[in-house]
Amino acid sequence: MAAIMLQGTGSDVGKSVLVAGLCRALANRGLNVRPYKPQNMSNNAAVTVDGGEIGRAQALQALAARVDPTVDMNPVLLKPQGDRTSQLIVHGRMRGTLHSENWHEGRRPLLPEVLESYHRLRAAADIVVVEGAGSPAETNLRAGDIANMGFARAANVPVILVGDIDRGGVIASIVGTRVVIDPEDAAMIRGFLVNKFRGDPALFDDGYRDIEARTGWRGYGVVPWLPEAARLPSEDGVVLERHDAPATGRVVVACPITARIANFDDLDPLKLEPGVELRMVPPGQPIPAEAQLIILAGSKATLPDLAFLRAQGWDIDILAHHRRGRPVLGLCGGYQMLGRRIADPHGIEGPAGSADGLGLLDVETVLTPEKALRRVEGMALGAPFAGYEMHIGETSGPDAARPVVQFADGRHDGARSADGLVAGTYVHGLLAAPEQRQAWLATIGVDGSGRDYHASIDEALDAIAATLERHVDIDALIALTKTAG
Structure with a gap:
């Protein structure tokens, strides 16, 4: 010992x-x-x-x-x-x-x-x-x-x-x-x-x-210097302050960096894809119009981050992206932001209150004191995944009748818009499994590499x-x- x-x-x-x-x-x-x-x-x-x-x-x-x-x-x-x-x-x-x-x-x-x-x-x-x-x-x-x-x-x-x-x-x-x-x-x-x-x-x-x-x-x-460290998930937001030069000839997947962004390592598996440029968009910059997919990551404080997103004008960029017929994926807090309304009646993540969401999913979220913490696995888009839930809030509404994932225990999670362009889920780690990542990339015309994210780590x-x-x-x-x- x-x-x-x-x-x-x-x-x-x-x-x-x-x-x-x-x-x-x-x-x-x-x-x-x-x-x-x-x-x-x-x-x-x-x-x-x-x-x-x-x-x-x-x-x-x-x-x-x-x-x-x-x-x-x-x-x-x-x-x-x-x-x-x-x-x-x-x-x-x-x-x-x-x-x-x-x-x-x-x-x-x-x-x-x-x-x-x-x-x-x-x-x-x-x-x-x-x-x-x-x-x-x-x-x-x-x-x-x-x-x-x-x-x-x-x-x-x-x-x-x-x-x-x-x-x-x-x-x-x-x-x-x-x-x-x-x-x-x-x-x-x-x-x-x-x-x-x-x-x-x-x-x-x-x-x-x-x-x-x-x-x-x-x-x-x-x-x-350890170049392999770049392949490891980071927990420190400092890494988001470093911006690589844009690549050429790749399909752009964009994620805005909100003030309280959380679990942004959910997007790390996309870095394994040679046909994809993951572009983390810093405050003060517009979401690039050439983005084929926008992903809204998790948030530690959803209502303040929603206000931050609007203050940056990113809501306008996201709605324009949707009007162009391009998909949007929300993960955890990002999923909540895509709905019609978010309420925090108990003041769990800040002052009690509520706000209109982006309205791209016909769902509403109420933040609750109980936090969901569980490892999960199941199927989404016809492909297997393994990840975890870690969220405060219950989300419901008509679009939840079109769930994104089915868990192995029979439960469902997430919502999809009637036009099929907007999806949200509480599952973290969704893109880690190569088959699951390939399924999402196929929706924007990209052939996934099939590389195993966990094996890479x-x-x-x-x-x-x-x-x-x-x-x-x-x-x-x-x-x-x-x-x-």
């Missing part, structure tokens, strides 16, 4: 990918591994085998470790609903809302539950690989912390600090962390990793030694693990795990 924790000098330094790669490398060595993140903040989540929800990254890390995801792998999940509020998920279930006013006080009592999950995982595994959140150098967040040093010290888990050399200033960020954090926190850090290096690592030898000399921490390796994890074996002293990390309390 052993553990190690990866913390970062900042957000988006690659902690999630490194934890996933390390889980796969250790599993490939025959070790029984469990991933763990005490507290996560993300609107991309996954449903676990025990019927709860955790951050998407921890579900991916469980896959890397070749085990089923459970709620203990991410006992506290914060899902932002606005700039100052987050839905609080504890052990996979909603427990209320955290506001900026009660942020510190609201988290502090959760430490015992965080430790309960950790100890259950540790009892079941040879090694637990823990991921921190943000950075321990955010000293303004240290009081009440359960995500970084607050957890590491309570559980007595040794820490490796990860710095991102691609963004620049990696020496200052690692050494600076040593300077600003509490000495007792700094004592928990046993070494560092330099991540995302491009070029010849020997060129950084002097910098590597300089970090060791200035911090007294041992370096455990320089990890090169598995191949990427193996490639990342192989790279870590070459560039990281994993034997020394394993030895370090045994010093955990």
Whole structure:
């Protein structure tokens, strides 16, 4: 029974990918591994085998470790609903809302539950690989912390600090962390990793030694840029801020990026298709007129995102797209937006209220306190699928008499317009199965590649693990795990 924790000098330094790669490398060595993140903040989540929800990254890390995801792998999940509020998920279930006013006080009592999950995982595994959140150098967040040093010290888990050399200033960020954090926190850090290096690592030898000399921490390796990481699902909206140049000669599938977009990894399988250009449309840009299919992704706050969509003028673009005889698909919150009306009488996702939807589906949605959380499988468009439901709300109306999917247990879900151009469903992960993706692409005249999305992820994890074996002293990390309390 052993553990190690990866913390970062900042957000988006690659902690999630490194934890996933390390889980796969250790599993490939025959070790029984469990991933763990005490507290996560993300609107991309996954449903676990025990019927709860955790951050998407921890579900991916469980896959890397070749085990089923459970709620203990991410006992506290914060899902932002606005700039100052987050839905609080504890052990996979909603427990209320955290506001900026009660942020510190609201988290502090959760430490015992965080430790309960950790100890259950540790009892079941040879090694637990823990991921921190943000950075321990955010000293303004240290009081009440359960995500970084607050957890590491309570559980007595040794820490490796990860710095991102691609963004620049990696020496200052690692050494600076040593300077600003509490000495007792700094004592928990046993070494560092330099991540995302491009070029010849020997060129950084002097910098590597300089970090060791200035911090007294041992370096455990320089990890090169991992192109395979782009094939993995992301839970961080930061990835949506990066825009690739438009491709040519491909059919465009467009998805507008709303303010509280959630589970946008539902669209990742489309990136496997050589005949498709997935274009994530940022605020301030119109939905491209050349799009053959528009997909509205999920949302953590449907009514505010519907207002945001209208403020961008995207409602006009979507209605014009439909008038041109082109299809629209709504997933979860996107499905709700396509209906005639959405009501939130209990104020579950913000202030209580209601609003007219886009009116492309003859259905109405009422948000309810109970959240549907279940893994599902079945048939849609004559092809099989496997995914999960994770939503608040009940949707009904005449178009629901034309359901999109039939579950294996006999239930139906979703709605389709009378003209057949507009469809919506609560199923996440719908496009992952190659046959299902091919069926949807056929509606816009594209021959699907038949590539297996899950196999692609598995191949990427193996490639990342192989790279870590070459560039990281994993034997020394394993030895370090045994010093955990």
